[in-house]
Amino acid sequence: RDRGITHVLGIEARGFILGGAVATHLGAGFVPARKPGKLPWERVSQTYELEYGTDALECHRDGLPAGSRVLIVDDVLATGGTxxxxxxxxxxLGSEVVGWSFLLEIGALQGRTRLNGGSLLxxxxx
Known part of the structure; x- marks a missing residue:
């Protein structure tokens, strides 16, 4: 709460459950990040590399207003690509990532080294 979080970005799919609960607790907005083509409305997309190819995440263009202070939530941190x-x-979208939160980290994969900005829980x- 002391980080001034305005929005929680939950990564598909367990991040929706965890992120929604965290957003409610913090009194912040919740924004889902989904696989391409799953969200209605105007979207923005970001591709990322997998061991076997590429994938992408999308969120609504108007989901994170410029200047938002964002906490990113998911269940597992592995390689950190997603x-x-x-x-x-x-x-x-002009937002600042002020933190990252995961239930489980697979430390040997060193995913935390790819996360820039904010604290990690x-x-x-x-």
């Missing part, structure tokens, strides 16, 4: 793409989505690291 979370990094979510951060680029937020930054591309992980409940369990393996």
């Amino acid at each position: 979370a990094e793409a979510a951060g680029r989505l937020a930054a591309g 992980v409940l369990v690291s393996v």
Whole structure:
């Protein structure tokens, strides 16, 4: 709460459940980040690399007003590619990522090294 979070960006799909609860607790707005073509309305997209190709995340263009202070939430931090793409989505809309939150981190994959800006909260690291 002391970080002035205005919006929570939840990554598909478990990030919706976790992020929605966090947003409610913080009194912040909730914005879903989904696979391409799943959201109605005007969207922005960010691609990212996978071990076996590429993928993308989208959110509504009007979901994060410029100047928003964003917490990104998902269930697992592995390589960090999806979370990094979510951060680029937020930054591309003029928002500041002030934190990252995950239930589980797979430490050997060093995903945290790809996350720029803000603090990182992980409940369990393996």
